[in-house]
Amino acid sequence: MGLLINGQWHDQWYDTAKSGGAFVRESAQFRNWVTPDGSAGPTGDAGFAAEPGRYHLYVALACPWAHRTLVFRRLKGLEEMIPVSIVHPDMLENGWAFRPDDPFHRDHENGARFMHEIYTRDTPDYTGRVTIPCLWDTHRKRIVSNESADLIRMFNSAFDGQGARALDFHPEPLRDEIDAVNERVYNSVNNGVYRAGFATAQDKYEQAFTEVFDALDWLDGLLAEQRYLVGNRLTEADWRLFTTLVRFDAVYYSHFKCNRQQLRDFPNLQGYLKDLYQIPGVADTVNIDQIKRHYYRSQRTINPTQIVPAGPRLELERPHGRGHLGPDFPEACASASV
Numbered sequence: 001m002g003l004l005i006n007g008q009w010h011d012q013w014y015d016t017a018k019s020g021g022a023f024v025r026e027s028a029q030f031r032n033w034v035t036p037d038g039s040a041g042p043t044g045d046a047g048f049a050a051e052p053g054r055y056h057l058y059v060a061l062a063c064p065w066a067h068r069t070l071v072f073r074r075l076k077g078l079e080e081m082i083p084v085s086i087v088h089p090d091m092l093e094n095g096w097a098f099r100p101d102d103p104f105h106r107d108h109e110n111g112a113r114f115m116h117e118i119y120t121r122d123t124p125d126y127t128g129r130v131t132i133p134c135l136w137d138t139h140r141k142r143i144v145s146n147e148s149a150d151l152i153r154m155f156n157s158a159f160d161g162q163g164a165r166a167l168d169f170h171p172e173p174l175r176d177e178i179d180a181v182n183e184r185v186y187n188s189v190n191n192g193v194y195r196a197g198f199a200t201a202q203d204k205y206e207q208a209f210t211e212v213f214d215a216l217d218w219l220d221g222l223l224a225e226q227r228y229l230v231g232n233r234l235t236e237a238d239w240r241l242f243t244t245l246v247r248f249d250a251v252y253y254s255h256f257k258c259n260r261q262q263l264r265d266f267p268n269l270q271g272y273l274k275d276l277y278q279i280p281g282v283a284d285t286v287n288i289d290q291i292k293r294h295y296y297r298s299q300r301t302i303n304p305t306q307i308v309p310a311g312p313r314l315e316l317e318r319p320h321g322r323g324h325l326g327p328d329f330p331e332a333c334a335s336a337s338v
């Protein structure tokens with residue numbers, strides 16, 4: 001675990017001293033967009049046109065932010081167009097790393113040993129954290145983006161003219177509502193569990209803990225009446241929540257001390273999680289062994305023994321019982337069906 005300072009790698013844990021023991025996530029620095037014609041997107045430079053085989057996606061199977069991009073890549077049928085390299089789940093003194101002798105954890109594009117080499121290849125004097133997901137442009141030898149919220153929007157539509165599947169997880173009429181749900185889910189749930197887990201002061205932890213469970217209570221109530229979060233369509237808001245929920249009982253409940261109750265004890269959230277998990281292709285993006293291994297072995301300030309717990313039983317394949325609440329996949333997210 002560490003960061004680059006002027007292009008040099010430094011092995012150090014998050015500095016929470018300057019924020020009174022609170023974990024404050026850094027903003028992503030690469031914010032360019034792949035667009036159908038290469039014009040500039042909402043932020044960053046122009047010149048990243050959607051072309052099959054041009055972009056390479058770096059991910060960890062453990063990471064909830066990278067997981068979003070894998071779900072979109074899978075459901076939109078982009079697997080052939082956007083190849084991936086998967087870092088090893090142990091993120092230790094060199095940060096995210098590849099294992100060149102292991103085909104599953106090799107950098108298939110640049111042959112790098114460490115993820116920080118990709119960052120300095122783009123920006124030799126880069127200062128900041130080295131995070132995944134990260135989309136690499138093989139033509140211009142540059143990082144397009146290391147922000148998952150932007151990447152899933154690119155994957156949702158930029159490749160539609162190249163044969164991506166006609167599903168729309170960000171339909172125009174629902175965008176404001178999606179943004180509003182995303183904002184609360186990001187602060188209180190996606191990042192909320194990290195704020196609880198990485199806090200180094202009791203009050204900061206308790207504040208995050210309260211926000212996590214207040215938000216889960218709100219979501220559980222919402223999902224009593226509707227199958228999905230926004231407009232009863234399956235949208236990016238659902239996928240952004242899903243990747244945190246699927247890690248909750250195995251990691252956040254125990255390792256991050258979010259232990260008021262397990263997710264399986266919420267009447268509606270657990271069925272909702274199973275419903276999303278059972279959409280064809282989604283379970284293939286979930287690797288619980290890598291998820292557990294990453295958190296419990298890499299975050300040694302939280303778990304110094306590095307013992308990875310053997311449980312719990314998740315049983316995500318069990319019936320979800322939510323079919324009566326709204327449309328099934330893929331009708332629930334078909335393009336232009338709002």
Ligand SMILES: N[C@@H](CCC(=O)N[C@@H](CS)C(=O)NCC(=O)O)C(=O)O
Pocket residue numbers: 001002027028062063064065066129130131132133146147148149
């Ligand atoms: N804003 C980023 C956050 C990505 C992120 O924090 N990824 C974690 C893995 S779960 C990471 O790479 N952390 C390494 C570090 O912070 O040094 C996104 O959503 O894409």
